[in-house]
Amino acid sequence: MQLLKSKMLKWFWLLGFLTCSVAAKEYFVADQQAYQTVLPKLVAGDTVVLKNGVWRDFEILFEGQGTAFAPIKMQAETKGKVILSGQSNLKLAGKYLQVSGLVFKQGYTPTSAVIAFRRDKDNLAFHSRVTEVVIDNYNNPDKQESDHWVALYGQYNRFDHNHLVGKRNKGVTVAVRLNSADSQNNYHQIDHNYFGYRPVFGSNGGETLRIGTSHFSLTDSHTLVENNYFEQTNGEVEIISVKSGKNILRGNxxxxxxxxxxxxxxxxxxxxxxxxxxxxxxxxxxxxxxxxxxxxxxxxxxxxxxxxxxxxxxxxxxxxxxxxxxxxxxxxxxxxxxxxxxxxxxxxxxxxxxxxxxxxxxxxxxxxxxxxxxxxxxxxxxxxxxxxxxxxxxxxxxxxxxxxxxxxxxxxxxxxxxxxxxxxxxxxxxxxxxxxxxxLKKSDVGVGWYPKTPAIIAFDSGKAIPVSATPEALMSAVVQAESGDTLLLEPGAYIVPKLITIDKTLTIKAKQAQQSILSFERSSLFEIRDGGNLKLDGLTLSGVHSPDAAGNTLLRSKKWGMVHNYRLQVLNCVIKQLNVNHSFDFFATGKGAFADEIILINNDFSDISGNILRLNSEIEDLGIYNAEYVTVQNNRFRNVAGAIAALYRGGTDESTFGPHFTFDNNQLKKVGFGKRNKQKASVFLHGVQVANITASRFEQSAPIVIEHTVGEPKSRIVGNEFITTDAPEITELRVSGPHTAVLEQNQIVQSSEESR
Structure with a gap:
């Protein structure tokens, strides 16, 4: 009898499948209006094919009632050739829906998710699947504006064989939501996805995958996360944040x-x-x-x-x-x-x-x-x-x-x-x-038709391009160069009349050390923008032709609104005469900008009326900061009114890694006594997690000032000389008792013949 029942079920299933197959239709649509016309007609077994090309500002609602053996499908004409750009997104609502072959890039979602398994809070997706879809650097230009790339609601949905890379603005890459009864005990399946590079976010809100939230944390989700590849998903301390029960995380x-x-x-x-x-x-x-x-x-x-x-x-x-x-x-x-x-x-x-x-x-x-x-x-x-x-x-x-x-x-x-x-x-x-x-192999996840390219382009990895000694030649070369290229500057004076914007990975290097002399007539010489990384090597940089105004900067990031992290290296350079007016900084960060690294090695700085590195634009104490790694090594600083570094990370959040500060074998003389240096410090560190200040000489300079906040910070001040310079000042702002910094083998001398 049991065998007879099994055979009958198979025949009914086959009959249903054949019936739907005969009735199923394929709709080829070439524009948004055609799609809107087709959507109400879709029934179980139908397929919508989107024409190859760029679909801009397309908010897709994919809604219908498929069946287990006859889902409703939406797919690209050719996998990877349908590009959703501008302010596009995708919402699924109904049952047994399947989407494949799309690419989201060159834009951002206008709503809270790029892909949402719901139309609204009352219309969710069940037994539905998104597979072989790419989301590539699809970020809101306001880095602190939060969204998800994928939000899973409903039950029994699958997200598999997708490629997600370059989430840079705030918000979880993939979130499983449990905020209604119909989304709990969901038995979702997240498998065989490629989660590519997610840069350090520099504050809370950079998880790659989150299952639930604290509000529903005693609720069971039953989500399976299996055979996914997480490569350099560096957003914050939680790559996967499990905030619900009865989940399985296997084979990743x-x-x-x-x-x-x-x-x-x-x-x-x-x-x-x-x-x-x-x-x-x-x-x-x-x-x-x-x-x-x-x-x-x-x-x-x-x-x-x-x-x-x-x-x-x-x-x-x-x-x-x-x-x-x-x-x-x-x-x-x-x-x-x-x-x-x-x-x-x-x-x-x-x-x-x-x-x-x-x-x-x-x-x-x-x-x-x-x-x-x-x-x-x-x-x-x-x-x-x-x-x-x-x-x-x-x-x-x-x-x-x-x-x-x-x-x-x-x-x-x-x-x-x-x-x-x-x-x-x-x-x-x-x-x-x-x-x-x-x-699991990386080749076994994601899609085979979209490359898993390196996240970071190395300096000096492209062509070496000679540049003649005129500002026009330099500005033209910057525009025409490609990421990874090196501009080799001929000896001479370059008086640059315009701001040079950097939106690629670029090295600017003197052909003969210190013989290429760059000065500038605007408030800044270089501005790093999204996609930009800059290395300067062997140049002489002067503020002699800068405008007579307060607040100039030789280098700066974009003043507001950067979403890409950047890298800055300054090597073997002479930097001088940044003093035409007060508060002339060598480098100043814009608000919201974040550096993966800032490196100063073997440079000579003199006559600066502001700071060398001003990295303190995030003063709201929300756990946000401006640079992950700051390295200052083998430099000489003379007559600097501000601090060598003013590095600030406020708040009590514990989900980030940095900042990290390395200061080694530097020579300082007459640093930090400018009247606008509010901290009266030669080096000012607030909330820095790892600080190593070693083998440096501080002469006739303001003291080191360190303020410890949260996260068990590690500060070492070892093997330094303080000549006519007060001892370091370390304060614990969050815990009682003596400070936790390590001070060893330092010499403090109140005066010297050389200092007089």
Missing amino acids: VFYEARGTLTLRHGNGNLVEDNIFIGNGVDHTGGIRVINKDQIIRNNYLEGLTGYRFGSGFTIMNGVPDSPINRYHQVENARVEHNSFINVQHLQLAAGSDAERRAVPINSQLTDNLVFNEAGVQPFTVFDDVSGIQITQNVANSAPVAAVAHGFEVRELAMQRLDNGLLYPLSEQIQSGVGRDLKV
């Missing part, structure tokens, strides 16, 4: 990705068979555990450098009786058969403080493998971890005492197997991941 690869897979809220999630490859890149992290009943098993983590909340592995402390949006206590976590290979930091009971004092309980850490080639143990324990049962783990170096009882310390010879992962040579060691663990 995180490649050189800054941040972690974070079980931020929600209970009963499963994290297994994932691969984290850091290659020693700064702030690459692994998994962070919070809440109840989490299972973390058979994950492979290698070459991760992150620490604190961005560590290779973190179990956090919670807040007693935590409100729904804070940190729930870790309870009944099972962490088993994971491999931690050359992972610098494994942190237990992290975040312990007066508020977060609920230690992990009823949890297990078992059968894990910890191996570090340097033989340095990676554990840091911040509180009582007796609530974690630690057994049958293997390590090649003795862990800290609080966890040592649960580890067998052995000499480990390692070998890399065909899957590219490191395992103990001895197969008798069963700790760590299984030898059959499969590693």
